[in-house]
Amino acid sequence: MSESLQIDAAATPMMRQYIEIKNANPDSLLFYRMGDFYELFFHDAEVASRALGITLTRRGKHAGNDIPMCGVPVHAADDYLQKLIALGHRVAVCEQTEDPAEAKKRGSKAVVRRDVVRLVTPGTVTEEAILDPRQNAWLAALARVRNGDAWLYGLARIDISTGSFEVAETDERRLIGDLSAFEPRELIVPDSLFSDPEFAPAREQIEMGRCAITPEPGALFDSTAAPRRLQDHFAVATMDSFGGFSRVELAAASAALGYVLKTQVSARPTLSTPKRLDATGALGLDAATRANLELTRTLSGERKGSLLAAIDRTVTPAGSRLLTEHLAGPLTDVDTINDRLDAVSWCLKNDAARDELRGMLSALPDMVRALSRLALERGGPRDLLALKQACEGALSIASWFAAGSFGDLPAVLDGAARALDGLPADLGETLARTLSDEVPLLARDGGFVRQGCSEELDELRALRDEGRQIIAGMQARYCEQTGVKSLKIRHNNILGYFIEVTSQNADALTGSEEAKSEFIHRQTMANAMRFTTTELSDMESRMANAAGRAIQIELEQFEVMRQAVLDADSQLRAASGAIAALDVAAGHAELALSEGYCRPHVDASMAFEVTAGRHPVVEAALRAQMANPFVPNDCRLGPDENRSANGSIWLLTGPNMGGKSTFLRQNALIAIMAQIGAFVSAGSAHIGVVDRIFSRVGAADDLARGRSTFMVEMVETAAILNQATHRSFVILDEIGRGTATYDGLSIAWATLEHLHEVNACRSLFATHYHELTALASVHDRLANVTMAVREWDGDVVFLHEVQPGAADRSYGIQVARLAGLPASVVSRARDVLDQLESADAKRDGSTLIDDLPLFSAAPVREEPKRPDDSILQKAVSDLNPDEMTPKEALSALYDLKARL
Numbered sequence: 001m002s003e004s005l006q007i008d009a010a011a012t013p014m015m016r017q018y019i020e021i022k023n024a025n026p027d028s029l030l031f032y033r034m035g036d037f038y039e040l041f042f043h044d045a046e047v048a049s050r051a052l053g054i055t056l057t058r059r060g061k062h063a064g065n066d067i068p069m070c071g072v073p074v075h076a077a078d079d080y081l082q083k084l085i086a087l088g089h090r091v092a093v094c095e096q097t098e099d100p101a102e103a104k105k106r107g108s109k110a111v112v113r114r115d116v117v118r119l120v121t122p123g124t125v126t127e128e129a130i131l132d133p134r135q136n137a138w139l140a141a142l143a144r145v146r147n148g149d150a151w152l153y154g155l156a157r158i159d160i161s162t163g164s165f166e167v168a169e170t171d172e173r174r175l176i177g178d179l180s181a182f183e184p185r186e187l188i189v190p191d192s193l194f195s196d197p198e199f200a201p202a203r204e205q206i207e208m209g210r211c212a213i214t215p216e217p218g219a220l221f222d223s224t225a226a227p228r229r230l231q232d233h234f235a236v237a238t239m240d241s242f243g244g245f246s247r248v249e250l251a252a253a254s255a256a257l258g259y260v261l262k263t264q265v266s267a268r269p270t271l272s273t274p275k276r277l278d279a280t281g282a283l284g285l286d287a288a289t290r291a292n293l294e295l296t297r298t299l300s301g302e303r304k305g306s307l308l309a310a311i312d313r314t315v316t317p318a319g320s321r322l323l324t325e326h327l328a329g330p331l332t333d334v335d336t337i338n339d340r341l342d343a344v345s346w347c348l349k350n351d352a353a354r355d356e357l358r359g360m361l362s363a364l365p366d367m368v369r370a371l372s373r374l375a376l377e378r379g380g381p382r383d384l385l386a387l388k389q390a391c392e393g394a395l396s397i398a399s400w401f402a403a404g405s406f407g408d409l410p411a412v413l414d415g416a417a418r419a420l421d422g423l424p425a426d427l428g429e430t431l432a433r434t435l436s437d438e439v440p441l442l443a444r445d446g447g448f449v450r451q452g453c454s455e456e457l458d459e460l461r462a463l464r465d466e467g468r469q470i471i472a473g474m475q476a477r478y479c480e481q482t483g484v485k486s487l488k489i490r491h492n493n494i495l496g497y498f499i500e501v502t503s504q505n506a507d508a509l510t511g512s513e514e515a516k517s518e519f520i521h522r523q524t525m526a527n528a529m530r531f532t533t534t535e536l537s538d539m540e541s542r543m544a545n546a547a548g549r550a551i552q553i554e555l556e557q558f559e560v561m562r563q564a565v566l567d568a569d570s571q572l573r574a575a576s577g578a579i580a581a582l583d584v585a586a587g588h589a590e591l592a593l594s595e596g597y598c599r600p601h602v603d604a605s606m607a608f609e610v611t612a613g614r615h616p617v618v619e620a621a622l623r624a625q626m627a628n629p630f631v632p633n634d635c636r637l638g639p640d641e642n643r644s645a646n647g648s649i650w651l652l653t654g655p656n657m658g659g660k661s662t663f664l665r666q667n668a669l670i671a672i673m674a675q676i677g678a679f680v681s682a683g684s685a686h687i688g689v690v691d692r693i694f695s696r697v698g699a700a701d702d703l704a705r706g707r708s709t710f711m712v713e714m715v716e717t718a719a720i721l722n723q724a725t726h727r728s729f730v731i732l733d734e735i736g737r738g739t740a741t742y743d744g745l746s747i748a749w750a751t752l753e754h755l756h757e758v759n760a761c762r763s764l765f766a767t768h769y770h771e772l773t774a775l776a777s778v779h780d781r782l783a784n785v786t787m788a789v790r791e792w793d794g795d796v797v798f799l800h801e802v803q804p805g806a807a808d809r810s811y812g813i814q815v816a817r818l819a820g821l822p823a824s825v826v827s828r829a830r831d832v833l834d835q836l837e838s839a840d841a842k843r844d845g846s847t848l849i850d851d852l853p854l855f856s857a858a859p860v861r862e863e864p865k866r867p868d869d870s871i872l873q874k875a876v877s878d879l880n881p882d883e884m885t886p887k888e889a890l891s892a893l894y895d896l897k898a899r900l
Contacts, residue, residue: 002441005042008063015041015062020764021094025116028092029084031061033114037071038093045070051087059618063502078129081120087132088212091120119263120381122212123186126161126373133317133366135324137161140211141183141256143221144193154252157182160260160269160376162321162368163573168277169246173723176205177286183296184211186258191215194445205287216259221275223247226254233257234273242273249276270375270569283330283675284692290717292695293618293668295327299567303604307669310617311678313590315362316371319575319583326584330675332689337602340585340677342410347589348679353404357587360400361579362644364393371569374562381439381448384561387572388435391428394420394575397582408841412483412585416578423575427568427715434561444557446551451804454557460550460647466542471497482515482518489536492555498522498538499531592679595619600674606647607638608671608729608762612683616673619681629801631659633771635667637729637762639781646781647725647762650804654787655811657818659800661697663787667764668693671729688760691727694720696735710738714747721754730763737768747768756782773806 004026005019016072018041029048032039040048043058045068049056058066072080084091103112122138136159142152153175156167161219170178179187189204193199194215205211219225227239227250245253253274260269291299298305301361308327309607314320347354349606373379374387398420398803401409409417409688439448449457475489499519503510506529509519523530565572591597595616612632619630637648652660666681673680674687686787696716717735724730735751736744748769753764756779759792765772778786786807788799796814817826879892 001698006063010268011062011411013109015060015067016641017114019240021092021114021116025092025119028090028180030092030094031072031077032114033074033096034071036061037075038077039069041069041480042066043068046140047089048084051089052083056667064139081125081127082130085120085122085125088122092116093118093120108237116265117728118265118267121186121214121263123184123188124260124263125185126376126378128369128373132367134312134320134370136164136182136321138182138184139256139260140179140182140187141221141252141259142187142189142193142225143248143255144190145170145223145251152248154248154250155179156249156256156274157184157885158256158260158271160264160271160373162576163269163271163372163375163569165253165256165271165274166251166277167274168278170247174752175288177284177290179206179211180209180290181285182325183209185215186212186580188214188216188220190218190221192218194663209287216255220258221251221255223251223254226250229254229258230274232465233271241638245274245276246557248472264376267376267378270372270566272573277329279409280333281333283332283672283690284842285330285672286694286719288719289668289695291666292697293672293693295323295672305617305621307617307672310620311588311591311673313587313594314362314583315358315587316579316583318580319361319587322580323584323587325628326676327672330522331670331677332675332691334602334604334689337675337677339411341599341602342528342677343412343581343585344588344592344677344679346410346413346843347586348592350406351408356400357397357582358590359585360397361391361583363389364579365390367394367572367579371565371572371576374565375569379562380442381435381558382441384431384558384565385435385439387565388428388431390575391431391572392425394423394579395425395428395743397579398423416581418573420576424568425569426857427564430564431561434557440641443555444551446554447553449557454553457550460546460553463546464543464550467539467546470539471536474539478533484508495522495530495532495785496544497532497536499533499536500528501531502528528655541648554874564875584692588678595681597679597681598684600670600680600682600685601685602674602687602689605686606762607637607686607688608635608647608667609638609684609686610635610667610670610680611685612681613666613670613685614681615662616669618662618666632683633663633666633800635764635800635802637664637764638686646760647696648781648783649752649765649804650778650783650785651752651776652764652766652769652785652787652805653768653773655796655798655807657785657787658789658798658811660787661711661733663802664697664733664764664766665695668695668729668731689727689731691725692723694724694728694730696720697731697733717751721751721759724755724759724761726760728759728761730759730761731766732763734768737767745809746769746771748776752782753779770806770808799804 004023007016007019013018014495018030021032022042022044025778025813027038029044032040042062044530046055048054049068049070052070053070054070054072056068056070060067072744081091093116095112096112097115098113100112103110111584112780121139123137125131125137138157141156142158144151145154146152151172153169153170153172155170155175155240156165168178189199192204203213205894230250230253231237234242236242237587239250257271285293287297290296291367294306296306296308301618303309310322311432312320314323349356367387369381370383370386370390371486373383385446385891398417400420401413408414426898434450436448440446445723451458451461471489475487478499479485479487482499482505486502488499488500489497499509506836507517509529509531510521518533519531520533521529522532572876592599597800598673607752612636614630614632622628622630627633637650637652639646639648654660670680670682670685670823671687671690671693672687675690698712713735719734732751732755734822736746739745739747748767749772751766752772752775755761755765760781773784784804784806785802786805788803789807789811790797790799796811813826813829816829821829875896881889
């Protein structure tokens with residue numbers, strides 16, 4: 001927060017105005033509108049010039065010092081706003097709120113009135129150029145109340161670019177996971193919570209997830225005032241009509257709404273009524289699991305390489321956003337999952353219909369974001385045109401469904417068709433009748449109302465547009481009347497229209513009383529004189545009035561159309577949701593067709609039977625690289641007639657690079673894809689609904705919080721063992737490898753037994769501790785499987801196949817050789833390994849140290865063996881340079897070098 005600026009007694013009226021507005025918005029960079037530029041002064045200018053890479057200049061003085069200044073053009077402001085928001089800055093946009101001509105009426109030194117019209121923050125942007133059309137731009141609010149010895153949290157999220165408004169209740173254990181599910185751009189919290197040391201670890205994790213945290217006064221989160229604020233905004237007498245909300249949920253919802261209203265100043269966004277998110281209906285995924293499985297982003301933060309990027313075949317922005325939401329919260333309700341799968345099956349079965357539907361969908365603009373910009377009074381004619389096209393396209397799709405002989409549609413498709421049919425037909429007709437085919441970006445530019453829509457507007461446009469021809473005719477007449485062929489009628493913003501002649505020809509306009517009475521002198525220049533006439537002034541006035549009145553009529557028409565759109569808000573939002581649902585279903589069908597995916601059988605059993613499963617991301621990457629095809633594998637973790645009703649555990653051994661981690665992840669991804677209602681990357685799949693998925697794959701430290709790699713591993717493992725139920729699916733990789741061998745083996749042993757006896761869940765457990773394979777003989781639901789390899793001439797060949805049994809070794813030295821370790825290191829490692837595996841080596845390692853003097857002498861680098869000189873001599877003598885082509889000579893040279 002910048003320090004308050006003091007107003008210098010000698011400050012200009014404009015600078016006084018700037019300082020007053022800036023002091024009212026101390027925590028934001030002030031974009032101060034001056035003509036065609038947004039200007040920044042003082043400390044704001046220094047910050048912005050560094051952040052944006054623009055020139056810092058000086059303008060005037062304040063308190064005896066030069067005033068730093070920089071600016072950005074209004075027409076390019078969105079690009080600069082995007083950079084500032086990405087860097088975590090807030091921007092207060094200060095616009096001129098009156099016409100400069102009105103200011104002049106108050107005196108020559110009067111300052112044009114200005115005021116902040118909006119605050120731009122990471123979670124409240126609406127500019128099309130800044131937003132990613134494929135993702136929601138969530139603003140979240142977090143409230144908390146004491147619940148016994150623990151804290152209970154309320155979490156609300158709003159996307160003002162789409163109008164979505166959702167509320168949930170969570171706790172300390174689930175908070176980070178719930179936030180990571182939808183990746184908010186900004187999180188507002190009470191200032192007391194922001195500074196609470198207990199909240200510091202969670203705050204650090206949230207900030208690491210590229211989310212800006214904004215502290216706000218506690219009054220904004222007052223739960224007693226919350227119902228009234230929500231009721232006033234939605235014009236209802238009670239919140240009961242929206243469902244039951246707890247006190248902490250109401251506090252979060254009210255704070256999110258209050259922050260939106262505060263940042264939008266006078267504009268009122270159109271929001272859907274708050275909807276309660278039921279955590280019991282969604283598959284649980286904690287933050288670590290989401291990151292490890294790379295559902296929507298890779299570990300480096302990119303969309304490319306994630307599951308979302310691999311399976312997204314949608315053709316509309318709304319569809320892509322809905323698919324992202326599905327991945328954020330896979331379902332656990334079997335009926336809803338199968339409803340979605342029925343829709344995909346229908347689209348897959350009806351090839352021609354699917355292709356036609358996707359073609360119609362791809363032509364539809366982003367309806368809901370255009371609607372939100374218009375509601376915030378930031379929309380323009382192009383948003384109206386987008387809605388016109390969207391309405392026409394949506395009604396065409398509804399008619400297409402009605403006219404098609406499709407029989408009974410699946411529930412998802414039928415509901416979508418009904419929502420599209422519910423659009424008011426007269427809205428599209430009104431927009432089509434009023435809007436031109438080509439429209440400008442801004443309403444104030446005019447030219448967007450169709451010819452013939454308004455008789456008065458047509459007349460004014462004719463007068464405005466024909467004025468130039470009239471002016472040209474007047475110029476020709478004045479030339480003939482005065483005999484001055486070089487006479488010109490010109491225009492500038494100061495004089496308006498004027499007649500200009502050279503000084504030598506001025507007598508023709510001033511030489512007689514008759515001429516003087518007609519040509520009125522306006523200005524004398526060094527080489528020219530300027531005049532006007534009563535006729536020219538009248539014409540100019542009529543043209544100016546016509547242009548001004550034409551713009552006024554167009555703005556009135558714009559407001560009529562805008563209001564008509566806002567009156568149909570609920571129908572338009574329902575239609576946008578229907579378009580998204582159709583797009584996702586058709587996209588999944590397209591994916592299944594192109595990639596050979598199957599429909600999973602999803603039910604409430606404990607089954608987990610995957611045949612010929614593949615990793616969707618890795619398979620796509622291999623295909624793009626034209627590499628060897630992906631090797632599919634089966635996975636069967638469900639109970640059978642010989643076992644109890646609980647799930648099985650597969651203990652997976654095998655070499656590094658053998659494909660263990662890929663196998664673990666692919667089965668977790670198959671479960672997630674099945675429970676979002678998508679076809680899966682397998683030959684067949686039977687998935688009994690999973691309530692939570694836990695993943696502990698890969699190694700990473702958290703130095704900022706003082707956690708080593710092993711500590712992070714243990715924290716995540718503890719969370720799994722404490723939370724997994726018999727319906728959960730757990731994948732664990734290399735538990736215990738970050739510490740001493742026996743410590744790690746003991747931890748892995750105990751973890752495996754806990755998963756089997758206490759959690760009783762379906763699990764894949766990958767390890768290099770081959771000692772664990774002995775547990776399969778005493779635990780009936782534990783089975784040993786391994787990644788198949790073959791050895792050939794001392795090399796190891798990875799087959800990437802999962803087969804029953806246990807690995808006899810890890811092939812780590814072969815992998816090290818493939819990685820490029822020096823030959824001497826690989827050789828020495830083999831010697832050490834032979835000693836370690838010998839029966840004579842003591843467990844405490846004392847004999848090993850004696851037999852392997854690790855530090856007694858450095859390994860001697862062996863000189864490479866050279867071929868016998870006679871062999872080289874013969875090879876050279878056999879060459880006949882005179883008869884060799886250049887290519888043959890070069891090949892012979894390479895051959896000789898290879899023999900050295």
